Structure formats: structure tokens, C-alpha cells
Amino acid sequence: MRFVAIDILFAGRFYAARPTLSTKGRVLRGARLPGTLTRLALALLLGFSLPGSPASAQSQREQEPEIARVESWFMGKSLNEIKLKLEAIRPAAVSPAEKKLLMSELPLITSANRIRDQYQLERLRARALPVLKFYKREGIVDLIIFEDTRPIVYSKAGVMIAISTEVLKIVGPDDAALAGIIAHESAHEYVAMQFLTAVQTQDLEKFRELELFCDAVAVVVLLDLGLDPSRYAQVVSRIANYSTAAVILNDGSNSHPAVDARLRLILDITTSLKGNPSDTLKKRVRSPTIKEGLVLQLALPHGRASDTRL
Numbered sequence: 001m002r003f004v005a006i007d008i009l010f011a012g013r014f015y016a017a018r019p020t021l022s023t024k025g026r027v028l029r030g031a032r033l034p035g036t037l038t039r040l041a042l043a044l045l046l047g048f049s050l051p052g053s054p055a056s057a058q059s060q061r062e063q064e065p066e067i068a069r070v071e072s073w074f075m076g077k078s079l080n081e082i083k084l085k086l087e088a089i090r091p092a093a094v095s096p097a098e099k100k101l102l103m104s105e106l107p108l109i110t111s112a113n114r115i116r117d118q119y120q121l122e123r124l125r126a127r128a129l130p131v132l133k134f135y136k137r138e139g140i141v142d143l144i145i146f147e148d149t150r151p152i153v154y155s156k157a158g159v160m161i162a163i164s165t166e167v168l169k170i171v172g173p174d175d176a177a178l179a180g181i182i183a184h185e186s187a188h189e190y191v192a193m194q195f196l197t198a199v200q201t202q203d204l205e206k207f208r209e210l211e212l213f214c215d216a217v218a219v220v221v222l223l224d225l226g227l228d229p230s231r232y233a234q235v236v237s238r239i240a241n242y243s244t245a246a247v248i249l250n251d252g253s254n255s256h257p258a259v260d261a262r263l264r265l266i267l268d269i270t271t272s273l274k275g276n277p278s279d280t281l282k283k284r285v286r287s288p289t290i291k292e293g294l295v296l297q298l299a300l301p302h303g304r305a306s307d308t309r310l
Contacts, residue, residue, distance in 0.1 A: 062252070063208065063252055063258055066208055066212060067261055067268075070209060070265060071269070073213070074220070074273075075272050078273075079273050090189070091189060091190075093137065093140050094140070094158055098159075102156050102160075103156075103159065107154065108148065108152065108154070108162070109144060114146050115144075115145035121143070124168075125143055127178055128143055128161075128178070128182045132186070134221050135189070140159075141159060141160060141186070142161075143162075144161070146163075146165070147165050148165060148166060149165075150243070151239050155186075155188065157189035157192055161182060170239065175227070176222060176231035177231045177235040179222060179227055179232070180221075180222055180236075181232070181235065183232075184215060184218040185214075187214035187218060187221075191213060194206065207255040208252070208255065208256060215236075216265060216266075219266055220269070232266065233262075233263050236259065236263070236266070237259060240259045
């Protein structure tokens with residue numbers, strides 16, 4: 001049975017309560033997202049505090065086991081070896097019929113706020129093309145821009161990635177930062193079934209581990225394209241600290257890892273594959289203090305599965 005999609009925004013990804021599975025052309029409907037996670041996603045998305053949410057954030061040290069499990073998949077291997085491993089777990093692309101179904105509902109996007117300007121859209125497609133080619137999703141994954149003052153990125157993995165105008169303002173002309181965001185969102189397609197299981201079992205630790213995995217894949221993509229992962233680390237820091245809601249989501253006690261854990265992993269994977277990460281990235285791992293950002297992604301609570309913090 002192949003996982004096709006989960007509509008999600010987790011606070012950046014909003015789980016539509018309809019996981020959709022298909023097998024040999026048969027479409028099945030999954031169970032609803034547990035109420036607690038739904039409230040978490042919606043509360044964070046709307047910028048409210050969530051009654052009963054964990055009060056204390058997890059430190060990088062507390063998330064060492066999650067970091068170690070993810071790094072074991074990448075460490076000791078060359079860039080080409082990792083690319084072959086990713087190729088082996090890449091799911092089949094969605095069919096036109098599946099894509100039509102999954103594009104029928106786009107959370108947060110309306111006819112009023114969807115950007116139709118062809119110059120902006122073509123510019124985004126051109127900047128994202130190298131990443132989509134890495135995933136073999138050029139011409140398959142749609143890119144959507146929508147007007148919103150919050151930095152939001154959400155996706156239905158393998159189908160579409162939606163980016164708010166605020167995210168594009170934060171990224172600016174930094175192609176490496178934008179590539180990292182697109183690469184992270186695209187990586188959710190590799191672990192869609194694991195995300196679905198984590199949703200059904202309300203396993204927040206697994207959510208965080210899968211988010212770290214997508215960060216690691218983003219580093220692999222950036223290095224393969226000759227881009228600097230430290231630029232991605234910078235935008236992660238900004239987005240994860242954009243607002244109170246973003247800080248709550250990214251403090252390591254919810255669905256996303258602590259920011260310092262993410263920066264540590266980005267540094268470790270970069271060092272393992274490149275051997276000489278930039279001084280900027282090293283400094284950020286020591287003191288991740290940037291306070292400006294948040295990316296809502298749709299997948300595990302991000303889409304066919306995708307994510308919120310970035």
C-alpha cells in the first residue's frame with residue numbers, strides 16, 4: 001500500500017483529518033488525527049498558546065538520542081553513497097489523478113491571496129529547479145506563492161509546496177537558503193509513512209526525529225548542488241524564532257526539535273561530508289540566538305507529508 005498524502009499544516013502543517021492511502025488504484029480514507037495534535041497544530045498556527053502544552057523546552061543534550069539516530073543513517077558514508085540510499089527509498093511519483101485530488105483543497109490559500117504574477121512564479125520555479133531535479137520532481141511538484149504576513153511554508157509532499165510572501169522576504173536573494181527550505185519540504189516524501197505512524201500514535205519524539213532527518217537530507221542536497229548549508233542554518237534560526245507561536249513549536253518539546261539540535265545536526269552532517277563547514281555555521285551552533293522566523297509546513301503535520309518550522 002503506497003502512502004499518497006496527508007493534508008497537514010503543522011503549525012505550519014495542518015492535518016486535514018483525512019490521511020489518504022491508495023493501493024492498486026483503490027483510494028482509502030484513514031482515521032482522523034488525534035484531537036490533541038489537531039489542537040496543537042491549529043493553536044500554533046493561529047499564534048495562540050496551547051493550554052496544557054509542555055512547559056519546559058528540551059535542550060540539545062536531551063535530544064542527543066534523536067540526533068544520533070538520524071546521524072547513523074548518514075555518517076561514515078560518502079555523498080554518492082547517501083544519494084544511492086535516498087534513491088532506493090524514493091516513492092513513486094503521484095499520478096495525475098492523485099495530484100488532482102490532492103490539489104483540490106489548499107489550506108490558507110484563497111483566490112484573494114494566491115499570487116498569480118507570472119514573473120514571481122517563474123522566478124521561484126527557476127530558483128527551485130535544481131532541488132526538484134535532485135528529487136526527480138521537476139514538472140510534478142507545483143510551487144505556490146500566497147500573500148501572508150507570517151512566514152509559512154507548507155506542502156503536500158511530492159505534490160505541491162506553498163510559500164508565503166513573508167518567507168520570500170526573509171530569504172531574499174539567498175538561493176542556498178531557499179534551496180534548503182525546498183529540500184527539507186521535499187524530503188518529507190521519503191518518510192511519509194513514518195510520519196503517518198507517528199501521527200496515529202501521537203509520537204512527538206518520532207516527529208522530531210523525522211524533522212531532523214529532513215534537515216540532514218537538505219544538507220545532502222545543498223552540498224550536491226555546491227551550495228553552503230550554513231545559509232540554510234541561518235534561515236532555520238530566523239524562522240524558528242519569528243514569533244511566540246514559532247518559539248513554542250520549535251523549543252524541542254513539541255513536534256519539532258530544538259533549534260540548537262537542528263543546527264548541531266546540520267553542522268555534523270556538513271562536517272562529515274565536506275570536512276570544513278563555514279565559521280558562520282560553527283558559531284551558530286555554539287550560540288543560536290537569532291530571533292526572527294517560522295516556517296509552517298504541511299506534511300506531518302506536514303502534507304503527503306511535510307512540516308512547520310521549516
